[in-house]
Amino acid sequence: MSVTLSIDAMGGDFGPKVTVPAALACLRKNPDLKLIMVGDEIVLNGLLADAKLTFKDRIAVHHASQVVEMDEAPQKALKNKKDSSMRVAINLVQQGLADACVSAGNTGALMATARFVLKMIPGIERPAIISTLPSLYGHTHMLDLGGNVDSSAEQLYQFAVMGEEVVKAVENIDKPKVALLNIGEEDMKGNVQVKAAAKLLENSSLNYIGYVEGNSINAGHIKVDLIVTDGFAGNIALKSIEGAAKMISVKLKDSFSQNILTKLVGLIAYPVLKSFKDSIDPRLYNGASFIGLRGLVIKSHGGADALAFETAIHLAEVEVRQAVIRKISEKIEKALEQKVSA
Amino acid sequence: MSVTLSIDAMGGDFGPKVTVPAALACLRKNPDLKLIMVGDEIVLNGLLADAKLTFKDRIAVHHASQVVEMDEAPQKALKNKKDSSMRVAINLVQQGLADACVSAGNTGALMATARFVLKMIPGIERPAIISTLPSLYGHTHMLDLGGNVDSSAEQLYQFAVMGEEVVKAVENIDKPKVALLNIGEEDMKGNVQVKAAAKLLENSSLNYIGYVEGNSINAGHIKVDLIVTDGFAGNIALKSIEGAAKMISVKLKDSFSQNILTKLVGLIAYPVLKSFKDSIDPRLYNGASFIGLRGLVIKSHGGADALAFETAIHLAEVEVRQAVIRKISEKIEKALEQKVSA
Known part of the structure; x- marks a missing residue:
């Protein structure tokens, strides 16, 4: 085709x-x-x-x-x-x-x-922006990443439904694990919209697994295929991760640039550092879909x-x-x- | 004393x-x-x-x-x-x-x-949680990190006023640079609360410098002393950064554990990697104040x-x-x- x-x-x-x-x-x-x-x-x-x-x-x-x-x-x-x-x-x-x-x-x-x-x-009701982020388990899809600043529970639910189709299509899996981004994993946590969206998702045909916290985007304790959030929190999470990755790579580079000895060590370690750098290369995750x-x-x-x-x-x-x-x-x-x- | x-x-x-x-x-x-x-x-x-x-x-x-x-x-x-x-x-x-x-x-x-x-x-009106995060310029203070899930403009303004006093006291500086966390730096960006809080801060005696995005927490283009946000976005940013740091450190470790040769290189690079690890050690940033x-x-x-x-x-x-x-x-x-x- x-x-x-x-x-x-x-x-x-x-x-x-x-x-x-x-x-x-x-x-x-x-x-x-x-x-x-x-x-x-x-x-x-x-x-x-x-x-x-x-x-x-x-x-x-x-x-x-x-x-x-x-x-x-x-x-x-x-x-x-x-x-x-x-x-x-x-x-x-x-x-x-x-x-x-x-x-x-x-x-x-x-x-x-x-x-x-x-x-x-x-x-x-609203278009959303979905993209892929690297994780310890391969990668995770997340939406919305900035299309909407305030999202109702119904909109979060729609994001989940749309996102599920993207993940199914792109990853070739049947029942992607869907989670809501929140500030804790317990039921009582979260704002009104998130709690109401959780109710909608629990009663849906989606494979909804509950709340996850921000650390689950890159390194949670379980694999999640799709993380659903509003565009405000989603964009802030995405950019915060970008900032963290940049700071860490600058500090890593600095550590190998201290003096002639550390530079020599850097030269020896270059192939390993290069393979590390490639493994978290953000260019391989470029591209967000408007859905x-x-x-x-x-x-x-x-x-x-x-x-x-x-x-x-x-x-x-x-x-x-x-x-x-x-x-x-x-x-x-x-x-x-x-x-x-x- | x-x-x-x-x-x-x-x-x-x-x-x-x-x-x-x-x-x-x-x-x-x-x-x-x-x-x-x-x-x-x-x-x-x-x-x-x-x-x-x-x-x-x-x-x-x-x-x-x-x-x-x-x-x-x-x-x-x-x-x-x-x-x-x-x-x-x-x-x-x-x-x-x-x-x-x-x-x-x-x-x-x-x-x-x-x-x-x-x-x-x-x-x-509400207590907030403030803590310090490492940045390319040393570190940045941020609040609220999860005390409140929904915050009005007035509450965000109060967080800024309280946060400024913490930064002044802890850092011994006169006029800390205060920014609002948002999904873009332009005036038109953001939700209703953030835009209204920006107005309050512009008309205050605080050294308010405008909006910053999530990447400014760790690695913005300018130094910011205090980043103000609601507890939902703040907690998600904080945890997202934790997750990113964890994933990156696991991948770095993995790169040096590939085979006997990379392990040998890791041994040679150990002192440099150790000094890198120390420079981003989260234990040195532990402790959040309820204010x-x-x-x-x-x-x-x-x-x-x-x-x-x-x-x-x-x-x-x-x-x-x-x-x-x-x-x-x-x-x-x-x-x-x-x-x-x-």
């Missing part, structure tokens, strides 16, 4: 310098992949002249005259940037010309535009390099092949029918 | 096995320190027979017949454990027989008991070992010497007066 993705080629901190080499690497690896590079056609045609000869109709350039700035207010971008690479890339999904869109652009603008252009799946929309949009980290952006493109490809959006829609439709008949 | 602390000697996962050696280590280091060990007098007198000869009147045992379990519901502990080591240790503070109390016991029970026995500082109460209670991590518990005792000592509670009370009184006259 061939997969066509639209790429916001101008998005992110580095634009085509990152998106183009990442796109080419993906085309080399996946013979069934087609990419539409959206952005300034003069720039892109220049960069892709050779690639067009190599990949022929597997790569195309689609012109867009504007670029959404990384710090632009979402509503302004929506109003004033109707021909931005971001907007046009999403339009292609809406028009059925691409199966999904990948962008490293401004998260808020991407979410607002995706929501405006693609619309919500009927029955879903709840009637089309698939994958958000890459703004500061992604080519390898990281490649991971995001690959994620889009997997989710398209696994028909994640269709599966979420069907699941939500069923859930709504059950509610009506209940 | 002599400082007297009451120690919940039975609290925590390990009880006297940890609290007693930690207490003795502190007494050895600080000739002005006096400790009242609260708990089962038969057990404690047995363990402290030699110490009483060495430290004479600097160590005393105060009997308490009960122990609060680590998973006991706070309200049950409050009702049924009136002679627990935790309760009696807090009573000693209320009665003026100790300047502060240190416990590694059940957080919820400790908070409920402290609040019941010591009462709030007039004008403060907003009319007496000082320091919570140690339940799983603390003797070194970690020693850090918590030391923190209590510093905060007593710096009269943190008195300074918070005065500050709050002043803030209330300004409000009345405004």
Whole structure:
């Protein structure tokens, strides 16, 4: 099955310098992949002249005259940037010309535009952002990572239902273990929304295992496949983990840079330290999916390099092949029918 | 100035096995320190027979017949454990027989008991938990770490006012930089409470620098002295960081345990890895202060070992010497007066 993705080629901190080499690497690896590079056609045609000869109709350039700035207010971008690479890339999904869109652009603008252009799946109140984080047991999926600042119990429940479909599709497992992020594992812990969401999940068909604390994201005492939380706590957890990893890697580097002797030891230990570094490489976890929309949009980290952006493109490809959006829609439709008949 | 602390000697996962050696280590280091060990007098007198000869009147045992379990519901502990080591240790503070109390016991029970026995500082709506976390710039203080699940803008503002006094006293700085934890640095980001709290802080006398994201706790682009958040997000951030650090240290260890060669490299790199490990040792950050109460209670991590518990005792000592509670009370009184006259 061939997969066509639209790429916001101008998005992110580095634009085509990152998106183009990442796109080419993906085309080399996946013979069934087609990419539409959206952005300034003069720039892109220049960069892709050779690639067009190599990949022929597997790569195309689609012109867009504007670029959404990384710090632009979402509503302004929506109003004033109707021909931005971001907007046009999403339009292609809406028009059925691409199966999904990948962008490293401004998260808020991407979410607002995706929501405006693609619309919500009927029955879903809010789109959510889901991504994968490394853990002692491999990795864990988590949502929402910043799409929503306040979430009701019903919305948290919907996140769980949508997230389950993503995990089932991407991981090829039947009954993913679903947990709610909380500040303790006991029933009495948590805020009103979390406690009410727990009730909804206990009475659902999901494999709900209860509350987990923040440490369970990376290193809990049991494996969890999906952690559900609101976008405020989720984003703070995600960024806190990023900060911790950065501080630890700086301190590790510092320890080996103390003096000539420690530097020598660092040289000897280099291959081991390199394999360690690779094992926690955040670039291998780049790519978050916006779900709840009637089309698939994958958000890459703004500061992604080519390898990281490649991971995001690959994620889009997997989710398209696994028909994640269709599966979420069907699941939500069923859930709504059950509610009506209940 | 002599400082007297009451120690919940039975609290925590390990009880006297940890609290007693930690207490003795502190007494050895600080000739002005006096400790009242609260708990089962038969057990404690047995363990402290030699110490009483060495430290004479600097160590005393105060009997308490009960122990609060680590998973006991706070309200049950409050009702049924009136002679627990935790309760009696807090009573000693209320009665003026100790300047502060240190416990590694059940957080919820400790908070409920402290609040019941010591009462709030007039004008403060909720007590908060404040602690120190390592950062690229040394360390950062953060509150609330789990005392409150939902916090209004006014409460977040009060946390900032109280937190500033703790940072000033402990760090000996004049105008600590205060930030609000949020999911972005732009004005438009955040939930209703955070946005309203930002307004209150902008109009206050505090050195408020704006929003920071989760990564700023350990590794932001600028130094922040105090990060203010509600207890739900704060606790999740704290635990997420714990999980990240644990996963990274396990993966680092794994990298050096691959085979005989990597193990050999690990042996050579041992002193450097040890100095790295020491630089992020969480035991050196153990101890969180409950603030907003009319007496000082320091919570140690339940799983603390003797070194970690020693850090918590030391923190209590510093905060007593710096009269943190008195300074918070005065500050709050002043803030209330300004409000009345405004």
